[in-house]
Amino acid sequence: HVALEAELQARAEQPRTPCSREFEVVFHGWPQAEAQAPGRVNLLGEHTDYNDGFVLPVAIPQQTRVAMRRSGRSHFRLHAAELGSTVEFTLEERPSEHFASYVYGCLRLAREEGAEVPPLDIHVASEVPMGVGLSSSAALEVATLRCLRELLGMKIDDVRIAQLGQQAEIQYAGVRCGILDQMASSLAATDRALLLDTRSLERRTVPLPQGSSVLVLDSGVARTLATSGYNQRRAECEEAARLLGVRSLREVEHLEPIEALPDVPRRRARHVFTENARVLRAVACKDARDFGELMNASHASLRDDYEVSTPELDLLVDLLQKQAGVYGARLTGAGFGGACVALCDEQAVPQVAQEVLAQYRHKGHSGRLLVPAAP
Numbered sequence: 001h002v003a004l005e006a007e008l009q010a011r012a013e014q015p016r017t018p019c020s021r022e023f024e025v026v027f028h029g030w031p032q033a034e035a036q037a038p039g040r041v042n043l044l045g046e047h048t049d050y051n052d053g054f055v056l057p058v059a060i061p062q063q064t065r066v067a068m069r070r071s072g073r074s075h076f077r078l079h080a081a082e083l084g085s086t087v088e089f090t091l092e093e094r095p096s097e098h099f100a101s102y103v104y105g106c107l108r109l110a111r112e113e114g115a116e117v118p119p120l121d122i123h124v125a126s127e128v129p130m131g132v133g134l135s136s137s138a139a140l141e142v143a144t145l146r147c148l149r150e151l152l153g154m155k156i157d158d159v160r161i162a163q164l165g166q167q168a169e170i171q172y173a174g175v176r177c178g179i180l181d182q183m184a185s186s187l188a189a190t191d192r193a194l195l196l197d198t199r200s201l202e203r204r205t206v207p208l209p210q211g212s213s214v215l216v217l218d219s220g221v222a223r224t225l226a227t228s229g230y231n232q233r234r235a236e237c238e239e240a241a242r243l244l245g246v247r248s249l250r251e252v253e254h255l256e257p258i259e260a261l262p263d264v265p266r267r268r269a270r271h272v273f274t275e276n277a278r279v280l281r282a283v284a285c286k287d288a289r290d291f292g293e294l295m296n297a298s299h300a301s302l303r304d305d306y307e308v309s310t311p312e313l314d315l316l317v318d319l320l321q322k323q324a325g326v327y328g329a330r331l332t333g334a335g336f337g338g339a340c341v342a343l344c345d346e347q348a349v350p351q352v353a354q355e356v357l358a359q360y361r362h363k364g365h366s367g368r369l370l371v372p373a374a375p
């Protein structure tokens, strides 16, 4: 306890970050702990994680920052630009604001993990674009849990943090997600991709193909159906696994039994099967063009077999794929709107972004550049 107090004191004497300065403006005192976590963009391996499959995300530069202190009050106070005002709650009454439910979920799960969680003042500042498929919610969960680990001296590692974040999403935000986003936010770096086996959680980092760089553009179309459509896809995969007599679609070793299924389970399972294979082939690619071809094939599979694309995503992906300097492009994240990711010649990134966004605008849509982040 004494060591913890000394540690907190030492922290209190550290230079102030913008997040802790904002905390001070809101709560009139300094935070006792601060942590951050990035969003992610998934290069390949979409809708495979809840089927025990492979994923290949990379962290993005944008971060979510969380600052906290013990409040000495009877309730929690949570402040974030996204909330508009300070939200108050106790651990026994769930806040009605959707954004607050992610933080609330983490607090509850930290308590279930054995931590004594006293009432806290919490400030959240996020640069991760929300609602576009770059895991703003996972960044919030991981940053919140990291901050709690630091403040309360919790003995949990980065994998456990990802698992608790996933539970916060499932139990408190109503999305039956896999573990891709939270593992990426907790463990991925921006300069190498993270190859993750979501069944065993074995992982290793792999370099991007030489001379290539990642570009992410927002289609400007808010994700619709993201929650209901997502949970429905998951249920369809579970049904396909049941029909095939396996615990998860990861266990299917050949395409033949999948091709014999009725229409919907066949197409859902075929996407998962071929997408897992694409991830494993991609990490063996030396040439960016081969990697890009796999991304193009992934988009076609997500559009035709998995049915999570939209006309705007298809248009933006098409414009990207036709642009010189682009090796491959696809929708990224859950789909139903949101962003596209492209693998580009690193020299060409600014020009590709400018030209594709102009063409997209010309067709009556308003997209925007998300990664690399505008200065």
Ligand code: GAF
Binding pocket: 042, 045, 046, 047, 048, 049, 050, 177, 178, 179, 180, 181, 333, 334
């Ligand atoms: C969302 C989910 F949160 C992830 O778990 C993953 O399933 C992804 O959609 C699709 O690949 O981001």
